[in-house]
Amino acid sequence: MDRGELEAKRLTPAGERILSAASALFYERGIRTVGVDAIADAAEVTKKTLYDRFGSKDKLIAAYLEERNRSWHRFLDEQLDARDPQTPEEVILALFAALSDWMAESRRGCGFINASVELAAPDHPAMPTIVAQKQWMRAEFVAQAELAGFRSTGELADRLLLLHEGALVTYRVAAMEHAPEVAHRAAADLLAAWPRV
Amino acid sequence: MDRGELEAKRLTPAGERILSAASALFYERGIRTVGVDAIADAAEVTKKTLYDRFGSKDKLIAAYLEERNRSWHRFLDEQLDARDPQTPEEVILALFAALSDWMAESRRGCGFINASVELAAPDHPAMPTIVAQKQWMRAEFVAQAELAGFRSTGELADRLLLLHEGALVTYRVAAMEHAPEVAHRAAADLLAAWPRV
DNA sequence: AAGTAACCACACCGGTCGGTATACTGTCAG
């Protein structure tokens, strides 16, 4: 996996506190239900400072998703270091195994899917980050599938992505507690049966 | 498939107009962004009438999801009549084939998933309807899998549900246009390889 | 004839929303 260079803008101490308070609140309670006053309170900062640093709620939302994307990648790197996969197939399966750990801490599913639904407007400044996060997953599946010598890697990656996102959403919406494990088993079977070049 | 008896409460003409206007607006623009004034305007009705019929926005939301659930079942019945599947396996695949048609009309993905995200609060009066819709799909997969004589029908149904919901969500969030077709092919392969009793 | 359900028009409510304005304090580099 490439250790991606997603540079974080440098923030002032108050800026950091705002972003981390916003991240927690946005994820836990939803973007629309959390007002800027609540964020400023939680960060122990005045609204003035919040607007001096981020300009608008929409831009703060965008910063939240970029930050969440960075911590998702950080998390994946840790997981891959810990699991130490030896083959591309094992890398793919490690990505599914990581899902269990990632969701164990957070009852509210995928922050990107949630944001996509809550923001709705396709021209929202945060939308590119959301789509990019999903496209990155697919690209990673393709890359590993190529390395493994699988045939029709595009179709394989699509199916893996369906399982991955399906796990995220059924875990939350259909209350399927074991969704990540089901996805992991399904992915393993899928790889085992997939034709090679 | 059982032709389910999900009785619709009888509504007055104005009530019908309100519900259908609310359904369109809630789905198309999102629940939180649509105010009761906008709904009343669209239905050519006063807010008073809206509150006389539905009592609160939350109850109107619940009515919207129940209505959407009914029309989803109506749609499935039509699709199954048209495709006339001969075996339980064909029924399952017909459910996936129906996805393509269902999503062709609606660019915004699954109304139930969206609602679950937008409402967030687990005790919202509309939540049971949301979870029930997903559980119903899983139960249908289990039932058909039993009929087909598959082994471990629970696991099979879980995997089918992952593909199904995965298609709904990647179509919307990851902009995967062909998600329903991918899910259909994945489901077909899954069934073909699944062990029987 | 009386009652009632279904509607209309319209005005109003308190609360919250994102965002701005004003004025002041501490810190640190040129």
Add this chain to the structure above:
DNA sequence: CTGACAGTATACCGACCGGTGTGGTTACTT
């Protein structure tokens, strides 16, 4: 010494939110 910058505190804004109250009209029942 002097700005520039980061921060505080507080008050305020118009717009919109979900929801209510009053009063009046039609039309179908009993």
